[in-house]
Amino acid sequence: MIRLYDYELSGNCYKVRLLLHLLGVAFTARTMDFHPGREHKSEWFLKLNPLGQLPVIDDDGLVLRDAQAILVYLASRYDASGHWYPRHDAVALGEISQWLGFADALTATAGAARLHDTMFMDADIRKCRAGAHGLLRILDEHLWFAEQAGRPWLCSADHPTIADLACFPYVMLSEEGGISRLPYPAIRRWGERIKHLPGFTPMSGIFPAAAVRSPAGSPPTPG
């Protein structure tokens, strides 16, 4: 079974959990004491990921780091529909790679602002927020035209891909870094669409949509 080295409040860990839920793939989570324990910088974990970053997965001996790389692997390996990462569609692969890079830029701006405000990490907070607003402005415009074209996802396919999942967390958590999304109405509608995907799971800081709230859902337990 897949083992995910996980931190609940990490947007990058969350995107991996989200894809696993959407695919219905079972996994166990090894919860990490990221804050304040800094377990991701511990000696044993640095052997697993010398970068000292979360998430990491261990799938039957294959150890993989980097949230975007993990999404690519999981979708290629476990998505029978081929929708989440269309391996034989050159246009889709190009577009997805473009947005995976965008997701990393979101982590470096909106994600860093959030860590600064919530966990006191060093950052140039004005620069992070300004950078995030620049990205959100681009994203909102892109999504508005995607809606007009009747394909309201990040890539031009008529279904969501891992590009949407990669960008979703740090967009939806932006306000925890003091980045208001009031100026971005198309982003809000896109977020709602993702929340209504079958199998969607929330994280602390991102509320589920009312209609998909499942009172019977059992929460994960720490491993």
Add this chain to the structure above:
Amino acid sequence: MNPSQPESVLWDDWHPVGELAQLQRTRILHTMLLGVPLTLVLAADGTIRASGTGSLCHGPLQHVDIRYGLVWLCLGTPGRDIVDFPEAREADRIVCTGGSVGVAVSGLRAVENFLDLGHLAFVHAGYLGEEPHTQIHAYKVEPLADGGILATGCRVYQPHPSPMDSEGFDVDYIYAVRRPYIVELFKANPVEKERMDMIALLVQPVTEERCVAHILMAYPPHNVDVGSLRWFQQLIFGQDRPILENQIPKRLPLDPRAEVSVRADNSSAHYRRWLASVGVRYGTVPAGAT
């Protein structure tokens, strides 16, 4: 405009200003208390040198202490000791901090949310409550002998009440507001039902509209470890955070007409009245101020 010194009930009291473990790692910590920028330096002998900057409080600070894994500081003249947590001194308990978190809201809003029962089934759905168990039955709120308020007889059905992998059950809660910015929660332990888990929220008022939430936990030692306690507490507080940061105004209104209350808000109503009665203004919208 020169800021004026906050009221004595806060100025002359002890407040948590950081986790000791964090200071041990970085040796120096910059933070803020009641609007005063602070620098904490851990000396080689293990003592902490604290200093303030700004018009309210400039230079070295005398009253700094370490307790429960947290650094405590008093900007004025301490009128009383640091809050005592007897459970944290019980030898067999697992005692740990939860990981301090910055929140863009008055710390009093954070304390009030901690006391709130009605949100558990929604904000913490699947953990500390769930539909259709939404009804809040009457509970008792009374003053504490040495100041503060006590809420007893609180009972909520919780599907996943603690970090332990357990069945859902009707959990009994006791809340004790010990200081304006410090509140304790006791809840029945799923294994030793006669003992109670203790979780304290200790809020550092950074400014009137920004705070740092420190958590102290003391659990009977059954199937728990520090990692899972922190995982659970951060998961729960992470669900509260967007609620807190979306409250308007960011300060806690003390005028009873400012926000509608119902019977389930008994604790909140008492808490607001008590704050007004002891003269807390910092982090509030005082009654009569519009």
Add this chain to the structure above:
Amino acid sequence: MNRWFAVSACGEVPHGAVAHTQLLGQELVLWRSASGALNAWENRCPHRGVRLTLGDCVGEELRCQYHAWRFATGSGHCTHIPAHPGQKPASNIRARVYPVFEDGAFIWVNLAHDAVPPNAAAAPPGLALRSIFTRAPVAAVTGQLLHGYADHAVCLVDEFTLDVAPAAHRSVRFMLQPVTGEQCILHAHLHGEVTALERLSVLKVHNALMSAVRDRAEAARA
């Protein structure tokens, strides 16, 4: 201020949607019930002040995210308090409701509580362009527009409204929404027939032109 402001194109708030905007400093939740009724409320739950934009539309009600209190479309009256499920909420518990109407293209809000929507307010046939959020005040944007729009002259209708002189068979009306003193939203309505085939390219052309207006207004402020 007793004045109607365009705050969104109608299509931006579909059935069941909750949207977030701000007018003259007042935060608003715009939401449309499942049956299509439109509401513009103060973005604040009367219970503990939480922004209602955190919540969800549930049928004909808006549900607050904090304690799941529900508020009825139209009146804003609280209909359900889950902590006390058997009791009817007191009639004085209600969200603050602002006058709102739609003209077929845009949603208009008035912050004066006694304002009555105008009769027979129907926008002429046309196309709502993409609204442009601008980190500059209304005057900075009107100032830029008055220099001309794609080489066409622009005239000021009033402080918040401008028209592009008709070019061939089309004209554009700009409507400015003051968000705060430092931010505004530039809404625009293209009057005239647009075929399905050219629709997307027309939208893109104007989006580029209006974004350039925004960029100049913001640069002038910086």
